[in-house]
Amino acid sequence: MLSKTYTKYIQGLHNKKHRDKHGSFIAEGSKVVMDLLKSQKIVCETLLGNAAWLKDNESQVRRYFPGELHAIEDYELEKISALSTPNQVLGVFKKLKPALIQVKNKIILALDTIQDPGNLGTIISIADWFGLTAIVCSETCADLYNPKVMQSTMGSIGRVDVLYQNLPEWLEKNKEMPVYAASLDGKNVNELGMVTEAIIIIGNESKGISDEVMQMAHERITIPKIGDAESLNAAVAAGIILSHITTPRL
Amino acid sequence: MLSKTYTKYIQGLHNKKHRDKHGSFIAEGSKVVMDLLKSQKIVCETLLGNAAWLKDNESQVRRYFPGELHAIEDYELEKISALSTPNQVLGVFKKLKPALIQVKNKIILALDTIQDPGNLGTIISIADWFGLTAIVCSETCADLYNPKVMQSTMGSIGRVDVLYQNLPEWLEKNKEMPVYAASLDGKNVNELGMVTEAIIIIGNESKGISDEVMQMAHERITIPKIGDAESLNAAVAAGIILSHITTPRL
Numbered sequence: 001m002l003s004k005t006y007t008k009y010i011q012g013l014h015n016k017k018h019r020d021k022h023g024s025f026i027a028e029g030s031k032v033v034m035d036l037l038k039s040q041k042i043v044c045e046t047l048l049g050n051a052a053w054l055k056d057n058e059s060q061v062r063r064y065f066p067g068e069l070h071a072i073e074d075y076e077l078e079k080i081s082a083l084s085t086p087n088q089v090l091g092v093f094k095k096l097k098p099a100l101i102q103v104k105n106k107i108i109l110a111l112d113t114i115q116d117p118g119n120l121g122t123i124i125s126i127a128d129w130f131g132l133t134a135i136v137c138s139e140t141c142a143d144l145y146n147p148k149v150m151q152s153t154m155g156s157i158g159r160v161d162v163l164y165q166n167l168p169e170w171l172e173k174n175k176e177m178p179v180y181a182a183s184l185d186g187k188n189v190n191e192l193g194m195v196t197e198a199i200i201i202i203g204n205e206s207k208g209i210s211d212e213v214m215q216m217a218h219e220r221i222t223i224p225k226i227g228d229a230e231s232l233n234a235a236v237a238a239g240i241i242l243s244h245i246t247t248p249r250l
Numbered sequence: 251m252l253s254k255t256y257t258k259y260i261q262g263l264h265n266k267k268h269r270d271k272h273g274s275f276i277a278e279g280s281k282v283v284m285d286l287l288k289s290q291k292i293v294c295e296t297l298l299g300n301a302a303w304l305k306d307n308e309s310q311v312r313r314y315f316p317g318e319l320h321a322i323e324d325y326e327l328e329k330i331s332a333l334s335t336p337n338q339v340l341g342v343f344k345k346l347k348p349a350l351i352q353v354k355n356k357i358i359l360a361l362d363t364i365q366d367p368g369n370l371g372t373i374i375s376i377a378d379w380f381g382l383t384a385i386v387c388s389e390t391c392a393d394l395y396n397p398k399v400m401q402s403t404m405g406s407i408g409r410v411d412v413l414y415q416n417l418p419e420w421l422e423k424n425k426e427m428p429v430y431a432a433s434l435d436g437k438n439v440n441e442l443g444m445v446t447e448a449i450i451i452i453g454n455e456s457k458g459i460s461d462e463v464m465q466m467a468h469e470r471i472t473i474p475k476i477g478d479a480e481s482l483n484a485a486v487a488a489g490i491i492l493s494h495i496t497t498p499r500l
Contacts, residue, residue, distance in 0.1 A: 118368065122483045131476030156479050190497050224497055226381030229406050233372050236489035239482065243490040247440050247474055 002048075002076050010080040010092065016143045023095050025145035026080075029087040030057065032150055036093055037064040039158025045092040048072045048080070053088035082147040095145055099161035101134040103174050105197050107246065108132065110179075112167055112213045113140040113204040114234055120144070121152025122235040123202070128156035130242040135160060136199075138167040138213070171216035174199060179218045181209050182237050186220025195245040202238050206231075252298075252326050260330040260342065266393045273345045275395035276330075279337040280307065282400055286343055287314040289408025295342040298322045298330070303338035332397040345395055349411035351384040353424050355447050357496065358382065360429075362417055362463045363390040363454040364484055370394070371402025372485040373452070378406035380492040385410060386449075388417040388463070421466035424449060429468045431459050432487050436470025445495040452488050456481075 012018035013026045024045060027036055030053065036042050046068045047061065054071055061069065077086045101108070109127055114120050120142045127135055142149060144162050171179060180192075181201045201217060203209030209217075223232060223240050232240075262268035263276045274295060277286055280303065286292050296318045297311065304321055311319065327336045351358070359377055364370050370392045377385055392399060394412050421429060430442075431451045451467060453459030459467075473482060473490050482490075 122486065125479050126482065126486055128477045128479035129473075129475055129482050152483075154480055159478055188497075189493075223379075223493060225379055226496055227378045228409055229375050229378035230404055232376065232379050232489065233402075233485065235483065236372065236376055236486050239486035239490050240493040243439075243473060244493070246476055247438075 002070075002072055002080070007076075007079055010090070013092070014082045014147065016146070019095065019143070019145050024092055025095055025150070026082065026090055026092055026147055027150040028081060028083055028090045028147060029151065030089055032153075032155070033089050033091045034060070035155025036091065036150075036158065037061065039155070041158045042096060043094040045094060046070065047089065047091045048077070049089035050074055050077060057089075083151075099134070099163055101136065101161055101163050103134075103177055103199070106132070106134065107195065107197070107242070108177075108199045109135045109238060110167060110171065110199050110201045111135060111137045111141050112201055112209050113138055113207070114202065115140070115142055116205055116234075117142040117146045117148035118152045119205065119233070119235045120146075121149040121154075123238050124149075124160050124162065125152070125154045125156040126235060126239045126242060127160050129239075130246045132242070133160060135162050136167070136170055137162060137164050139164050168212050168216055171199065171213065175216070179216060180221045181214055181217035181219070182241055183209065183214075183220040183222055184231075186222040189221050189223055189241050189244045192221060192245050194248050198245070200238070200241055200245075202234055205234050252320075252322055252330070257326075257329055260340070263342070264332045264397065266396070269345065269393070269395050274342055275345055275400070276332065276340055276342055276397055277400040278331060278333055278340045278397060279401065280339055282403075282405070283339050283341045284310070285405025286341065286400075286408065287311065289405070291408045292346060293344040295344060296320065297339065297341045298327070299339035300324055300327060307339075333401075349384070349413055351386065351411055351413050353384075353427055353449070356382070356384065357445065357447070357492070358427075358449045359385045359488060360417060360421065360449050360451045361385060361387045361391050362451055362459050363388055363457070364452065365390070365392055366455055366484075367392045367396045367398035368402045369455065369483070369485045370396075371399040371404075373488050374399075374410050374412065375402070375404045375406040376485060376489045376492060377410050379489075380496045382492070383410060385412045386417070386420055387412060387414050389414050418462050418466055421449065421463065425466070429466060430471045431464055431467035431469070432491060433459065433464075433470040433472055434481075436472040439471050439473055439491050439494045442471060442495050444498050448495070450488070450491055450495075452484055455484050
């Protein structure tokens with residue numbers, strides 16, 4: 001049975017303040033937990049699963065994780081889960097140390113106030129799809145270790161470094177890189193051709209890129225609109241831009 | 251004050267069964283509600299807003315909506331809302347009659363079991379961005395009138411017809427159209443060039459396109475993967491494919 005103290009500790013990790021204090025975070029669901037265990041990059045503190053999950057997965061888990069494995073009841077999982085429909089397993093993991101990011105000869109996404117955790121997670125998996133190894137987030141983005149971000153990264157978190165920075169300052173430091181800003185106007189993304197070194201700025205879901213950050217861009221790029229939609233989802237825009245600039249024109 | 255009967259009626263509309271029975275649905279939040287009022291296509295039954303919202307919006311609302319406008323208290327909004335953080339306004343609208351869809355000379359998205367309401371809503375807004383006027387959904391897709399779908403369509407629902415069909419039967423009826431299936435293998439989407447008439451099938455978030463539907467496709471198309479992500483979000487894949495086939499090659 002879970003102690004009251006440990007229950008409280010895990011519930012605390014639903015909030016950024018406690019995640020920062022303890023340097024830990026939670027992830028839920030068999031797929032997400034297994035992906036993190038396999039990542040070789042993220043350290044697992046404890047796994048808590050119900051009997052059915054442990055029966056099906058213990059032998060596989062033991063290939064990646066020698067630590068504490070607790071059988072808990074469904075009502076206990078419900079208490080510690082951050083999901084409205086709790087899953088069969090919850091893992092407590094150690095946060096990564098902030099990565100050092102190499103920018104030279106790379107494509108880097110710079111996210112300006114992406115606030116929706118699902119969007120942030122999806123953007124991380126898109127970056128992974130297109131072979132990017134790093135994303136820089138403004139300090140106003142959703143927290144990487146929010147359980148909903150983990151849910152939507154689809155395991156890509158082990159392969160893409162995510163760094164939180166004061167975005168204007170970080171762009172100033174890297175101003176020798178070509179910096180493109182995704183915008184409602186600008187050069188057609190289809191005209192850029194293949195790009196091998198760039199910083200691509202993606203802005204907030206409703207407000208776009210802030211003026212301070214926009215000033216740091218060398219060029220605005222846009223995804224041509226044919227119909228009447230007001231805006232494109234930020235993750236979709238990131239995916240479209242990366243698909244155009246990473247693929248050789250055939 | 252809201253009557254018990256009306257409160258129950260609106261709470262019922264959180265569920266598809268009741269939406270189908272009454273032919274009505276709810277939408278929440280100022281942006282979504284205003285977009286639906288302006289759409290000229292969707293009929294509003296009743297609007298329920300708190301005092302602050304009514305004060306700020308009544309005159310604008312009256313340009314589009316002559317019907318019932320109720321002031322309600324925040325605790326009442328909380329009772330009838332389907333959101334975890336209720337907004338300032340909730341509208342009750344009439345469902346649309348199923349549209350007749352023209353396929354000839356069009357690009358149509360066919361969705362096979364897109365179950366996440368957020369994904370469905372996002373795909374509708376993407377279709378609108380790229381000028382598509384129709385989407386065909388398998389009967390196993392999320393319900394168009396789910397409040398979370400409305401939340402993520404960003405007002406595009408008034409411009410894109412969404413039709414629920416038995417997908418294999420519908421594809422059989424339209425087999426003279428070129429039918430492409432988004433897949434993890436197949437022809438590079440970048441090689442297709444500009445397309446003006448096609449059905450593009452997008453599959454389920456985790457299982458992809460079912461065998462029965464896949465058989466109806468004339469060609470598989472794929473988005474080249476450079477990194478190691480397992481899959482691309484379904485809405486992102488739809489956006490990338492549409493961006494490649496709707497834009498003239500420059």
